[in-house]
Amino acid sequence: AIGTEEKWFQLYFQPNIEATLDLIRRAEAANYRALVVTLDATIRTPSLGALRSQFQMPADCAAVNLQDYEINSPRVLAAGESRIFKGIMQDAPTWADLQWLINQTHLPVIVKGVLHPDDALRIKKLGAAAVVVSNHGGRSFDGAMASLNCLAAIRAILGDEYPVLFDG
Numbered sequence: 001a002i003g004t005e006e007k008w009f010q011l012y013f014q015p016n017i018e019a020t021l022d023l024i025r026r027a028e029a030a031n032y033r034a035l036v037v038t039l040d041a042t043i044r045t046p047s048l049g050a051l052r053s054q055f056q057m058p059a060d061c062a063a064v065n066l067q068d069y070e071i072n073s074p075r076v077l078a079a080g081e082s083r084i085f086k087g088i089m090q091d092a093p094t095w096a097d098l099q100w101l102i103n104q105t106h107l108p109v110i111v112k113g114v115l116h117p118d119d120a121l122r123i124k125k126l127g128a129a130a131v132v133v134s135n136h137g138g139r140s141f142d143g144a145m146a147s148l149n150c151l152a153a154i155r156a157i158l159g160d161e162y163p164v165l166f167d168g
Contacts (some may be wrong), residue, residue: 002095005031007031007032007033008032008033008034008035008036008040008110009023009027009030009034009035009036009107010036011023011027011033011035011036011037011101012037012038013023013037013039013093013097014066014069016069016070019066019069020101021072021104022069023065024101024104024105024107026065027107028105028106032107033107033108034107034108034109034110034111034129035101035105035108035110036110036111036112037093037098037101037109037110037111037112038112038133039092039093039098039111039112039113040092040113040115043060047143051161055084081115093142095122095126098111098123098126098128099126099127102126102127102128108128108129108130109127109128109129110128110129110130110131110132110163110165111123111128111130111131111132112131112134113132113134113135113165114131114132114133114134114150114154115134115135115144115145115147115150115154116150116154117150117153117154117156117157117158118157120133120154120158120164121155121157121158123130124158124162129163130162130163130164130165131154131158131162131163131164131165132165132166132167133147133150133151133164133165133166133167134147134155134166134167134168135147146168147166147167147168148166148168151164151166
């Protein structure tokens with residue numbers, strides 16, 4: 001069951017699995033009550049809209065939880081290579097990664113970024129404690145489906161008892 005305290009740790013899989021495991025252990029040691037893992041978007045990749053507007057994070061804004069880990073530089077793509085399939089998706093977590101995460105911790109794992117009922121059902125069957133129907137406010141994928149348009153189908157396939165959260 002999901003804990004009643006509101007201290008949940010937002011986890012993004014790191015390119016180095018040991019770093020991901022260390023983050024899990026740090027969250028457990030700090031008495032977080034759940035892990036919220038985002039599977040469909042990485043925190044380090046700006047959207048096309050952000051790229052077009054040449055947005056950059058302020059120099060004094062740092063990911064302090066990641067400062068002790070080796071961070072891979074973004075892939076350099078050849079002309080014509082897909083930014084999505086040859087870039088971002090190369091490091092995307094797999095179903096096996098999600099199962100590994102669930103097996104590594106005693107904390108409930110809540111999966112964020114779910115927009116398809118089949119994915120929601122598979123996440124439930126893997127043992128996740130809940131799903132968050134979310135497109136991240138369009139921050140990561142320009143033109144993503146509206147979360148609200150996906151909510152009813154996901155609720156229907158998961159049943160009334162399984163926790164479904166909404167991010168809109």
